[in-house]
Amino acid sequence: MLQTLAVRKAQGTQYIADLRAAQPAGFRGKPLIADTACASACHACTDVCPTDAIALSPAGADAVAIDLGRCVLCGDCAPVCPSQKLGFSNDVKLCATRREGLVVTAARPDIDPVQVSAALKKRFGRSLKLRSVSAGGCNGCEMEVNAWGNVNFDLGRYGIDMVASPRHADGLVLTGPVSRNMMTALQMAWDAIPEPKLVIAVGACAISGGVFAPSDALNREFLHKYPPSLYVPGCPPHPLTFISGIMDLLGVSG
Amino acid sequence: MTDTVNATLLQPLAHCDLKAQELCSLSELLTQCGPALEAGVSLISLFGRAARTDEPAGVVVTAVLLPPGEALRVLRGHATPGQSYPSLTPRFPAAQIFERQLWEQTGLIPDGHPWLKPVRYEGARQGQMASYPFFKVRGAEVHEVAVGPIHAGVIEPGHFRFMCHGEQVHHLEIQLGYQHRGVEALLLQKPPERLTPLVESIVGDSVVAYAWAFNSALEALAKRPVSLETTASRAIGLELERLAMHLATLNGLATDIAYLQPAATYGRLRTAIINASQRACGNRFGRGWIRPGAAAPIGDTLRQDLLATLREFLPDFEQVNALMLSSRSARARFQGVGTVSTQAARDLGLTGVVARASGLGLDLRHELPGSLYSKHPLPPITQASGDCWARMKQRMAEAESSTQWLIDRLADAALNLHDTPAPYAPQVMAPSTGVAGAGASPSVTSAPAPWQLQASSLCVSLVEGVRGPVMLALETEAAGKLIHAKVQDPSSTNWFGLAFALRKQQISDFPICNKSFDLSYCGNDL
Numbered sequence: 158m159l160q161t162l163a164v165r166k167a168q169g170t171q172y173i174a175d176l177r178a179a180q181p182a183g184f185r186g187k188p189l190i191a192d193t194a195c196a197s198a199c200h201a202c203t204d205v206c207p208t209d210a211i212a213l214s215p216a217g218a219d220a221v222a223i224d225l226g227r228c229v230l231c232g233d234c235a236p237v238c239p240s241q242k243l244g245f246s247n248d249v250k251l252c253a254t255r256r257e258g259l260v261v262t263a264a265r266p267d268i269d270p271v272q273v274s275a276a277l278k279k280r281f282g283r284s285l286k287l288r289s290v291s292a293g294g295c296n297g298c299e300m301e302v303n304a305w306g307n308v309n310f311d312l313g314r315y316g317i318d319m320v321a322s323p324r325h326a327d328g329l330v331l332t333g334p335v336s337r338n339m340m341t342a343l344q345m346a347w348d349a350i351p352e353p354k355l356v357i358a359v360g361a362c363a364i365s366g367g368v369f370a371p372s373d374a375l376n377r378e379f380l381h382k383y384p385p386s387l388y389v390p391g392c393p394p395h396p397l398t399f400i401s402g403i404m405d406l407l408g409v410s411g
Numbered sequence: 412m413t414d415t416v417n418a419t420l421l422q423p424l425a426h427c428d429l430k431a432q433e434l435c436s437l438s439e440l441l442t443q444c445g446p447a448l449e450a451g452v453s454l455i456s457l458f459g460r461a462a463r464t465d466e467p468a469g470v471v472v473t474a475v476l477l478p479p480g481e482a483l484r485v486l487r488g489h490a491t492p493g494q495s496y497p498s499l500t501p502r503f504p505a506a507q508i509f510e511r512q513l514w515e516q517t518g519l520i521p522d523g524h525p526w527l528k529p530v531r532y533e534g535a536r537q538g539q540m541a542s543y544p545f546f547k548v549r550g551a552e553v554h555e556v557a558v559g560p561i562h563a564g565v566i567e568p569g570h571f572r573f574m575c576h577g578e579q580v581h582h583l584e585i586q587l588g589y590q591h592r593g594v595e596a597l598l599l600q601k602p603p604e605r606l607t608p609l610v611e612s613i614v615g616d617s618v619v620a621y622a623w624a625f626n627s628a629l630e631a632l633a634k635r636p637v638s639l640e641t642t643a644s645r646a647i648g649l650e651l652e653r654l655a656m657h658l659a660t661l662n663g664l665a666t667d668i669a670y671l672q673p674a675a676t677y678g679r680l681r682t683a684i685i686n687a688s689q690r691a692c693g694n695r696f697g698r699g700w701i702r703p704g705a706a707a708p709i710g711d712t713l714r715q716d717l718l719a720t721l722r723e724f725l726p727d728f729e730q731v732n733a734l735m736l737s738s739r740s741a742r743a744r745f746q747g748v749g750t751v752s753t754q755a756a757r758d759l760g761l762t763g764v765v766a767r768a769s770g771l772g773l774d775l776r777h778e779l780p781g782s783l784y785s786k787h788p789l790p791p792i793t794q795a796s797g798d799c800w801a802r803m804k805q806r807m808a809e810a811e812s813s814t815q816w817l818i819d820r821l822a823d824a825a826l827n828l829h830d831t832p833a834p835y836a837p838q839v840m841a842p843s844t845g846v847a848g849a850g851a852s853p854s855v856t857s858a859p860a861p862w863q864l865q866a867s868s869l870c871v872s873l874v875e876g877v878r879g880p881v882m883l884a885l886e887t888e889a890a891g892k893l894i895h896a897k898v899q900d901p902s903s904t905n906w907f908g909l910a911f912a913l914r915k916q917q918i919s920d921f922p923i924c925n926k927s928f929d930l931s932y933c934g935n936d937l
Contacts, residue, residue, distance in 0.1 A: 338540055
């Protein structure tokens with residue numbers, strides 16, 4: 158008994174009181190693109206990018222575009238840029254509701270902010286139960302999804318929880334690039350979730366295939382059939398990335 | 412460590428010049444393997460690839476052996492297409508998974524293999540998950556329970572088929588492959604010096620182990636050895652990763668017996684460790700810590716920060732471990748459940764933390780310590796009982812040992828961790844806000860030149876990750892281009908250990924057995 162109390166005392170209070178204001182130290186998050194000219198004919202950044210997330214447009218002031226749907230936030234592009242145009246901040250607010258909204262440039266440095274969906278707020282604003290399906294995920298996203306509800310992030314305080322059965326769920330959290338071998342099971346899980354329901358794509362793999370995009374072992378039809386209501390970029394996405402996105406989408410005041 | 416001089420020479424790496432090696436026949440290779448395995452040599456791997464057009468038609472087979480107290484040995488043989496050979500598995504069950512994989516990837520048939528079934532449904536078998544030829548148990552009161560691929564928690568997919576008589580599980584058959592992403596083929600599609608972000612995603616909870624194994628092989632093939640300081644930074648990243656994952660498993664074990672106090676505390680302690688990794692490399696899972704020729708620079712401020720984190724962590728960790736170990740209900744639930752004897756662990760070729768919990772003292776950091784772990788050894792730890800309790804205690808002991816090792820390394824101010832050249836090293840930094848052409852001279856001027864790899868070489872590289880030995884084997888052709896990449900997670904051999912552990916147990920024992928093994932699905936499926 159005394160031992161239990163001692164452990165409880167050492168545990169202290171761990172939850173982050175203001176999830177929206179939290180800024181994780183050292184996190185390599187949102188790419189920053191400076192408004193400087195690229196070196197002539199330079200493609201050092203696209204050469205090292207593992208997911209073809211960077212697009213260069215010729216001779217424009219807004220020459221470099223980074224697609225956060227593909228970017229794995231590896232940071233390899235920054236040190237190779239001779240113009241020192243690229244960097245990363247610890248900003249976790251990376252979610253968007255439209256796939257195209259995930260592209261940032263020097264002229265458009267922010268991702269489209271997530272707007273409150275009146276329909277989703279009405280239905281799920283006070284209770285959102287989610288079923289996770291890993292379809293080729295590497296266990297990075299899966300561990301971060303588990304962290305959403307831990308003693309630090311405690312997302313359950315807003316009624317957002319992961320549930321065991323798709324029958325109990327309002328939506329599906331998809332991680333992984335969707336391996337061909339998981340296609341059938343993923344479809345069955347989706348079919349078992351009662352209407353109305355939504356898809357949330359978590360991680361670069363789910364959004365675009367990520368580092369696995371060129372593989373012939375994937376089949377991403379599911380995402381074409383059921384476009385996600387929320388895109389959660391990262392590799393894996395920091396728990397606060399999802400949390401800020403879902404709170405904004407559901408209009409949770411926090 | 413009895414022989415320090417010899418130990419310093421033993422590297423977790425084998426580098427073969429293939430020009431100097433004549434390929435033997437497959438039967439000669441097997442003839443060499445048999446007596447070696449009989450004599451207690453460990454079979455680390457057995458794998459193959461289709462021959463190239465400039466080679467005789469068929470399959471090139473590679474065996475990787477580890478004789479106790481000696482260096483890694485690599486044997487290479489050639490087989491004709493579709494060739495049958497006498498299976499090693501009936502005599503050496505440890506070979507079962509390798510022979511199945513060899514069959515699935517190259518078509519070579521092990522005659523007499525007792526369960527020649529697909530490992531991961533790759534290639535032409537993709538999408539045929541429903542065709543798995545399960546064993547059947549027949550008789551009165553016999554029934555089967557099928558679970559998965561999707562499970563109740565937030566966890567990777569895999570299918571478990573329990574064959575039961577009443578409450579008792581006779582056998583558990585595990586069907587994997589759902590996570591197959593074609594990793595080995597993808598490793599040949601880009602210049603090798605740019606592959607680390609892909610390698611980091613093979614098993615996302617063992618990022619540092621995979622990145623280190625891969626880059627060691629690459630650096631050996633490129634003849635670009637790294638400094639001891641770079642190695643030290645990598646080892647610090649690795650031990651933090653091992654620590655974090657042991658905490659995740661302990662959290663899961665406490666959760667699975669509904670003991671919420673330690674569950675919450677292990678969760679909280681893991682957060683502190685992965686956040687420390689993030690402060691070192693920008694990511695909670697160690698992504699970016701290792702790049703070709705480089706590792707995260709650990710300056711004095713960061714060194715003090717990590718040290719303070721670990722010193723604060725250790726007493727709380729010891730306290731919650733003591734709580735868990737003193738709980739009579741935890742002991743009653745874990746002891747005597749899911750037992751794997753030392754003999755069974757040896758016969759099945761189990762590796763890593765699971766093997767050590769069954770009394771097999773195999774730890775690559777001790778067996779093949781390389782330059783760093785021979786200078787700063789970690790004591791080998793084992794348990795005797797081989798049950799869920801032993802696997803839990805083993806993880807506690809290994810995590811405490813890693814923490815102490817990290818504290819000792821980080822407390823040494825003379826360890827010059829600045830000295831880590833970083834051609835690809837990611838940095839957390841703001842871009843230049845200056846006007847272009849204003850005269851500021853940038854420190855980096857262009858993308859690094861491509862790495863030239865040694866021609867016709869094979870490098871097998873091993874790193875003791877949290878689950879056991881992670882293997883990356885890279886082979887180049889006559890112009891130095893990568894032609895084959897073999898990836899092996901310790902889970903591949905250990906999944907059968909979990910199946911074995913369930914025999915004569917109940918289905919309700921499965922969650923704690925599964926969590927105590929805590930194996931990787933994607934590591935098996937690749």
